Amino acid sequence: MEKKKNILYISERIWRLGLFVLGMMTVMFAFAFFGAIRGKSPIWLAVFSGVAELAYSLTGWFWIIKPYRNSEKIIERFLEGYLISETDGEKAAMLTPYTAEQIKYTEKFLHSPKLMDLNKRQAQYLALQNQINPHFLYNTLESIRGEALIAGLDGVADMTEALAKFFRYTITKVENLVSVEEELDNCETYFGIQKYRFGDRLNLHIEYDPAEHEKIMNCRIPKLTLQPILENSIIHGTELKLGAGNLYIRFACTQERLIICVSDDGVGMDEETLAALNRKLGRANDSFGSSEEEKGGIALVNVNNRIHLIFGDEYGIHVYSVPDRGTDVEITIPLTESDREAKNRSVLK
Structure with missing residues (x-):
């Protein structure tokens, strides 16, 4: 001693x-x-x-x-x-x-591998446990859909079916990495639900080079990368403007990277708010569990931190915005078609 x-x-x-x-x-x-x-x-x-x-x-x-x-x-x-x-x-x-x-x-x-294995087991247990409760949700939604069809309410039935599909992807699908095609399909499901609310006031455009279609659609990205950002674009951008709003999901490839830009032509944000948000995104693995809300900051930080954890700090999110013109959220990830190519595979389930 x-x-x-x-x-x-x-x-x-x-x-x-x-x-x-x-x-x-x-x-x-x-x-x-x-x-x-x-x-x-x-x-x-x-x-x-x-x-x-x-x-x-x-x-x-x-x-x-x-x-x-x-x-x-x-x-x-x-x-x-x-x-x-x-x-x-x-x-x-x-x-x-x-x-x-x-x-x-x-x-x-x-x-140590021992701690990594323990964390994986805990995550797998929670995932399995969380799969039990959604069955009641799915069965309830299916019952509502059936009653709507009997009553001739086709719109309610379609919306209920879309909601069940969205929850099935969000809650049940436990993989950390999914293909861009799967993520886009979930975004379109989510947007379809929003269309029942906004009607023709809201439009979604997906743009990419047709020659790169297969390479882009097969690229692996963290699950729920695009939908939370798309939701922010609606809530904090197009919903607050007068008249129709447009949302864009654009894809571009370099030799080693996939660049995704989720844009809106909404109200945008001022320079001070934009600078504070980008500073927050620039701090790697910061604000875990934060309850602070600012211009959709929670979802952006969450997605950004998951990208950092899986692919490294050289990838992530940066935001560009002009007041009354709109906002661009640029996501940069490695162009990879295999989970094994992720830099930090140990964090994957």
């Missing part, structure tokens, strides 16, 4: 005791300095006292205070989720061996 004492704590106490010595040295320097001026003491004594005081101060600064502050910063970064590199370890020279050992153990545990 004695070996596990906080060396930095002891060093700091030594420095505090040394403050008394520093005070005495300051008094000695003052007496020697004024004595040398008056010719009552040799000049070398004043010089020696001043050099000794300066050396003591610099030693305390570089040996204790600076390493102490470095250690604090490194521990703060570790608590924020950053790993401690060898360079950081050298800077934190006063970090105790026991503390360093505990941090290394924590790092090892956080990245």
Whole structure:
């Protein structure tokens, strides 16, 4: 237990005791300095006292205070989720061996296959558990659809069928990655439901190069990437404008990336709101579990964080907007047709 004492704590106490010595040295320097001026003491004594005081101060600064502050910063970064590199370890020279050992153990545990497997099992259990309750929902919707057909309410029956299909995809389909084609099909189902509310006031356009159709439709993206953003475009964009509104989902390919742009010609947002939203999106894996709502920020941050977790921080979302002209939400992901090509496959179920 004695070996596990906080060396930095002891060093700091030594420095505090040394403050008394520093005070005495300051008094000695003052007496020697004024004595040398008056010719009552040799000049070398004043010089020696001043050099000794300066050396003591610099030693305390570089040996204790600076390493102490470095250690604090490194521990703060570790608590924020950053790993401690060898360079950081050298800077934190006063970090105790026991503390360093505990941090290394924590790092090892956080990245261990055992923890990953535990998280997967928990996610799979929750997914299976959540599949039980929707059956009641599906059966109820099917009953409503049947009653609507008997009563000749074809519109209600079609809307109920679309709602059941939407929930089946959203709740039951537990894969983390789906094809663009599946995601688009869900978007069209969702848009069909919204059409019952908005009628001809709302229009959806899907645009891509026909020559790249197969490559785009087979690309793998996180499930529920497009629909939440499309929903934001309706709620925070076209719904708030007068007259008809248009929504666009555009696809473009580079050699290694798929770029998706979900656009609307709605009310847009001002520069300050736009800048704050993009700053929030630029902070990787930030705002998990946040309840803060701003211009659809929750859905955007959620989708952006999932893209970061699966594909890496070099991919994600950026927003462009002009007041009274509309908003473009640009999504960048790697162009891949296999889940195995995802950078962080361990987060997939």
